[in-house]
Amino acid sequence: MTAQIIDGKAFAETVREKVAAHVARLKEVHNITPGLAVVLVGEDPASQVYVRNKGKQTVECGMNSYEHKLSADTSEADLLALIEQLNADPAVHGILVQLPLPDHLDSDLVINSIDPAKDVDGFHISNVGLLGTGQKSMVPCTPLGCLMMLRDQLGSLSGLNAVVVGRSNIVGKPMAQLLLRDSCTVTIAHSRTKDIEEVCRRADILVAAVGRPEMIKGSWVKPGATVIDVGINRVEAPEKGLREDGTVKTKLVGDVEFDTAVEVAGAITPVPGGVGPMTIACLLANTVTAACRAHELPEPDGLTA
Numbered sequence: 641m642t643a644q645i646i647d648g649k650a651f652a653e654t655v656r657e658k659v660a661a662h663v664a665r666l667k668e669v670h671n672i673t674p675g676l677a678v679v680l681v682g683e684d685p686a687s688q689v690y691v692r693n694k695g696k697q698t699v700e701c702g703m704n705s706y707e708h709k710l711s712a713d714t715s716e717a718d719l720l721a722l723i724e725q726l727n728a729d730p731a732v733h734g735i736l737v738q739l740p741l742p743d744h745l746d747s748d749l750v751i752n753s754i755d756p757a758k759d760v761d762g763f764h765i766s767n768v769g770l771l772g773t774g775q776k777s778m779v780p781c782t783p784l785g786c787l788m789m790l791r792d793q794l795g796s797l798s799g800l801n802a803v804v805v806g807r808s809n810i811v812g813k814p815m816a817q818l819l820l821r822d823s824c825t826v827t828i829a830h831s832r833t834k835d836i837e838e839v840c841r842r843a844d845i846l847v848a849a850v851g852r853p854e855m856i857k858g859s860w861v862k863p864g865a866t867v868i869d870v871g872i873n874r875v876e877a878p879e880k881g882l883r884e885d886g887t888v889k890t891k892l893v894g895d896v897e898f899d900t901a902v903e904v905a906g907a908i909t910p911v912p913g914g915v916g917p918m919t920i921a922c923l924l925a926n927t928v929t930a931a932c933r934a935h936e937l938p939e940p941d942g943l944t945a
Contacts, residue, residue, distance in 0.1 A: 652917035674931035682712035734760035734927035785918025806849035848895035858900025871895030
């Protein structure tokens with residue numbers, strides 16, 4: 641058996657097309673243009689790339705993009721004042737503060753200062769609580785993307801055994817809550833789980849979000865299971881040779897050992913090209929959802945949890 645490859649890049653393109661179509665309807669019928677504000681503090685190179693891509697895709701979908709780039713020594717008071725300003729701006733429907741923040745800033749304080757209705761990252765404590773109690777909330781983008789791909793691949797998830805490896809607030813915990821809401825029987829495994837290999841082998845749905853390169857082997861996968869690999873890890877790749885400076889070249893791998901898992905699973909996401917592209921696509925989807933809720937309009941079909 642060789643697993644079907646779940647093409648996250650193609651799926652993300654479909655999501656962006658749905659977003660763009662809904663944005664066009666909001667403009668034409670209601671004269672509303674969803675707006676996303678992204679706040680970047682400091683000059684972290686990876687964060688700069690993410691913010692640039694988010695802004696580009698926001699505009700391509702017909703939405704307004706507002707970028708606020710602050711110096712690394714920006715005070716907490718100044719950052720909170722900017723967020724308060726964005727909270728009050730009716731043209732801004734979604735607010736995202738790019739993480740990580742410089743060490744002198746309290747990330748929890750900053751995230752929880754965002755209006756929960758505009759918290760398109762889904763990290764505000766109110767949204768965490770709403771999701772955990774099965775109420776309407778803003779859902780973190782990466783778990784939302786995983787859920788969309790699972791529904792597309794499997795249809796109904798009801799009654800399936802799902803194992804989430806990883807218990808982070810950003811992926812593991814909200815992913816488990818979403819699967820539970822879709823009537824899966826959910827287990828959260830982590831570094832201290834006893835007999836973790838056997839726990840994984842019982843999973844019809846296996847979501848790997850533990851942050852350890854190729855930790856999950858093919859022998860851990862139930863034959864025919866659907867495997868969603870959230871991990872993005874950069875490791876040395878001696879087979880690719882050396883750089884000009886003599887250092888070993890690197891490659892991206894997931895939390896699943898793809899070459900062995902692909903021979904056992906029924907379907908699997910690759911790394912790169914799997915879950916990664918879905919994160920920004922779902923950020924755009926969340927912004928449209930936030931705009932619809934702000935104006936008490938029907939939410940976009942197929943773009944929410």
